[in-house]
Amino acid sequence: xxxxxxxHLVDISKADALQLLDSGSLKxxxxxxxxxxxxxxxxxxxxxFQLYKNHFIADPETFTDFSITVSQPSxxxxxxxxxxxxxxxxxxxxxxxxxxxxxxxxxxGLNWCIANHAHQYLQFHAAGLSKNDVxxxxxxxxxxxxxxxxxxxxxxxxxxxxxxxxxxxLKTGLLQPISRPINLKxxxxxxxxxxxxxxxxxxxxxxxxxxxxxxxxxxxxxxKSCHLPQKATHIIYPKYSPDVELTTEKMERSDAxxxxxxxxxxxxxxxxxxxxxxxKICRESECLKLTYSKIPQAIAFFNSxxx
Amino acid sequence: xxxTILIDVLNSPQITSQLENSQWGSLIxxxxxxxxxxxxxxxxxxxxxxSSVPEHIQHHLLSAHKQAEKQHRQVxxxxxxxxxxxxxxxxxxxxxxxxxYIYGELPASCxxxxxxxxxxxxxxxxxxxxxxxxxxxxxxxxxxxxxxxxYREWMHEIPPLQxxxxxxxxxxxxxxxxxxxxxxxxxxLFEEVENISLNVAxxxxxxxxxxxxxxxxxxxxxxxxxxxxxxxHLMFSKLNGADxxxxxxxxxxxxxxxxxxxxxxxxxxxxxxxxxxxxxDFSVFRAHDNVLLKLKDWLFTQxxxxxxHSAIETFFKLAEVTLLVRAHFLxxxxxxxxxxxxxxxxxxxxxxxxxxxxxxxx
Numbered sequence: 066x067x068x069x070x071x072x073h074l075v076d077i078s079k080a081d082a083l084q085l086l087d088s089g090s091l092k093x094x095x096x097x098x099x100x101x102x103x104x105x106x107x108x109x110x111x112x113x114f115q116l117y118k119n120h121f122i123a124d125p126e127t128f129t130d131f132s133i134t135v136s137q138p139s140x141x142x143x144x145x146x147x148x149x150x151x152x153x154x155x156x157x158x159x160x161x162x163x164x165x166x167x168x169x170x171x172x173x174g175l176n177w178c179i180a181n182h183a184h185q186y187l188q189f190h191a192a193g194l195s196k197n198d199v200x201x202x203x204x205x206x207x208x209x210x211x212x213x214x215x216x217x218x219x220x221x222x223x224x225x226x227x228x229x230x231x232x233x234x235l236k237t238g239l240l241q242p243i244s245r246p247i248n249l250k251x252x253x254x255x256x257x258x259x260x261x262x263x264x265x266x267x268x269x270x271x272x273x274x275x276x277x278x279x280x281x282x283x284x285x286x287x288x289k290s291c292h293l294p295q296k297a298t299h300i301i302y303p304k305y306s307p308d309v310e311l312t313t314e315k316m317e318r319s320d321a322x323x324x325x326x327x328x329x330x331x332x333x334x335x336x337x338x339x340x341x342x343x344x345k346i347c348r349e350s351e352c353l354k355l356t357y358s359k360i361p362q363a364i365a366f367f368n369s370x371x372x
Numbered sequence: 373x374x375x376t377i378l379i380d381v382l383n384s385p386q387i388t389s390q391l392e393n394s395q396w397g398s399l400i401x402x403x404x405x406x407x408x409x410x411x412x413x414x415x416x417x418x419x420x421x422x423s424s425v426p427e428h429i430q431h432h433l434l435s436a437h438k439q440a441e442k443q444h445r446q447v448x449x450x451x452x453x454x455x456x457x458x459x460x461x462x463x464x465x466x467x468x469x470x471x472x473y474i475y476g477e478l479p480a481s482c483x484x485x486x487x488x489x490x491x492x493x494x495x496x497x498x499x500x501x502x503x504x505x506x507x508x509x510x511x512x513x514x515x516x517x518x519x520x521x522x523y524r525e526w527m528h529e530i531p532p533l534q535x536x537x538x539x540x541x542x543x544x545x546x547x548x549x550x551x552x553x554x555x556x557x558x559x560x561l562f563e564e565v566e567n568i569s570l571n572v573a574x575x576x577x578x579x580x581x582x583x584x585x586x587x588x589x590x591x592x593x594x595x596x597x598x599x600x601x602x603x604x605h606l607m608f609s610k611l612n613g614a615d616x617x618x619x620x621x622x623x624x625x626x627x628x629x630x631x632x633x634x635x636x637x638x639x640x641x642x643x644x645x646x647x648x649x650x651x652x653d654f655s656v657f658r659a660h661d662n663v664l665l666k667l668k669d670w671l672f673t674q675x676x677x678x679x680x681h682s683a684i685e686t687f688f689k690l691a692e693v694t695l696l697v698r699a700h701f702l703x704x705x706x707x708x709x710x711x712x713x714x715x716x717x718x719x720x721x722x723x724x725x726x727x728x729x730x731x732x733x734x
Contacts, residue, residue, distance in 0.1 A: 128393045128428050132401070154401050155681055184435040334442045 075118040082118075083110045089134070092123040096243030096291050097232070098183070099127045100175065104135040106149060109167035112267050116168070116246045116282045121291075131178045135171050137164065153178050162273075169270050169278050172246060176229055180330040186232040186241060187342045188330040193226030193240055194218050199371045200240055200295040202231050202346070203303055204328040207275075210305030210357075213253040216281050217360045218367055220261040225287040226295075230330070235338055238345055239294035244287045246280040254279045260360070299370060300325065300352045303363075311362040314354040321352035376683045378402035381412065382602065383645055385419045396429050402678035406598045409433065410440035411483030418482075440485050447474045450489055450540050455572050457508055461501065465572045466492045466565060468545065468583065472574035473603070476566070479610045480584075480603035488532065488541035492558065492575075495546035502530060502544065509536045518715060548583045549590065550703040556627055578623045581607050585636035586629050592699025594675040594692065598643075601676050604636050605644040617652045630654070639672055671695055 089103030191204035470486030674691035
């Protein structure tokens with residue numbers, strides 16, 4: 066567990082941090098996981114430091130949950146075009162990508178590690194956010210504006226639990242924060258950097274499998290509350306629709322349940338315990354559909370939940 | 373504790389009570405690399421040691437266990453679907469290896485994971501079976517003409533079939549050994565099968581061991597070698613005294629599989645201290661060429677370990693390549709082997725230049 070006196074990555078000098086990345090001796094606490102990261106790719110190291118500088122350095126003695134290397138592959142193609150490969154231990158679960166996409170590849174790869182190896186949690190493809198006594202799960206398909214909304218809320222006093230993977234601890238039923246960077250796509254990148262110039266955002270990564278992406282670092286207050294799991298109070302399905310006034314619609318719990326489990330990464334593995342946990346969340350939360358077009362209206366709506 | 377901490381723990385699970393975090397790290401990594409993480413869970417649970425494992429490590433073991441359980445349920449479901457198809461065809465469904473262990477609840481099912489379902493059918497009906505499986509949604513995955521030719525001409529199975537929605541991979545064999553060079557009459561296997569349920573069967577308890585041993589010591593790839601050897605260890609441990617051992621030896625000589633049985637007992641003893649009666653010896657083998665046997669001991673002990681960087685030694689790659697070449701020589705005469713290897717290396721070079729998009733590799 067992280068004590069209040071733990072060191073952030075930024076507390077050691079940047080040069081030292083990059084050196085640790087290079088030698089493979091950098092270990093960070095990312096929510097409940099201890100992750101070691103090794104890379105000798107300069108561009109990746111820069112991006113990584115930018116996104117993770119506020120995260121906590123783990124005690125070197127801590128058990129490493131995921132040991133990750135981001136490096137150049139050793140195939141013949143490297144002489145034609147530089148590529149990057151993601152390794153979890155000695156395993157390379159993905160085919161290589163162009164080297165400029167190293168940072169998004171790390172994010173996707175770490176998601177894959179968690180989704181496949183952390184079945185102590187029921188996992189949803191959803192965003193999780195919290196403010197005071199309100200904790201929201203936002204499951205949504207791509208294109209619904211989930212990440213845009215998540216980034217906007219984080220910049221308006223909400224704590225980011227996660228943008229991509231919501232973790233429900235099966236023992237306690239609580240939402241476990243993990244505070245990883247937010248994955249922004251296409252048009253939302255410029256929109257958000259205009260709205261929140263003070264936020265930390267990487268340059269754009271073009272032509273990825275998800276189009277153009279950029280990553281926004283979680284803010285310090287989100288990272289600092291990573292050791293405080295919360296009970297979900299709302300499940301909200303957002304839908305962006307141009308030029309509409311904000312509307313909400315109460316959802317039947319059974320519909321919310323069905324939607325929730327189709328967004329789960331490991332419901333099929335967890336079986337009964339996954340079913341029980343999903344039912345419990347739906348029973349105990351308010352389930353809503355939200356249609357919005359203007360971000361300030363959406364933020365005002367979310368803030369109104371906390372009364 | 374040795375470099376191969378996984379083997380130490382499989383042999384003496386009680387030592388987990390003294391492990392430090394860094395040792396747990398190596399243990400979990402090695403077990404995951406060897407596809408033995410869920411078996412490690414099952415063994416610790418059986419010995420009532422799991423509850424004293426540190427919590428953050430329990431998560432990894434339990435996650436692997438949940439995944440294995442899911443596979444076991446999937447196997448039962450797939451087999452129930454296949455058995456209907458085979459009932460229509462009036463052919464008995466004969467399961468091999470992982471799916472047989474799991475469906476038959478056999479000793480080696482303990483925490484066993486698998487990547488495909490293997491079945492054995494008589495060669496004369498294989499075409500009929502393939503056509504019918506196609507109607508059920510199972511399609512050939514190897515689209516390359518050369519691969520198709522390679523399988524159909526020289527192998528003991530047709531190219532792997534994959535279900536178009538469920539993604540299940542099905543390996544349909546007509547023999548348990550490649551058809552060239554070595555001959556084994558598969559009818560002999562069918563004569564001795566054990567029925568598990570109506571129309572679903574597995575090989576007899578001796579043939580299961582002999583098949584697993586033949587597979588391990590004649591195929592040239594060992595990423596799951598340690599797991600397969602541990603399956604053999606579990607199966608050997610269930611044999612009952614001298615009588616069973618006499619029977620399996622005579623069955624091995626009947627099927628012309630004495631040498632894989634010899635290796636299986638030798639390396640099970642060497643690596644897992646398997647309790648094999650002293651009387652079971654193969655003095656013919658030991659006497660005939662001591663130097664060659666020493667070399668094989670070195671080769672096999674290099675690869676029969678977790679394929680993880682913390683467990684392998686300097687000349688691991690050399691041993692791996694040597695055994696791959698050996699396996700090809702065991703399978704094919706040189707006049708077929710040479711053009712095959714040439715063709716394969718050319719396509720490997722071409723592949724490495726081709727562009728690639730992100731997708732999950734099998």
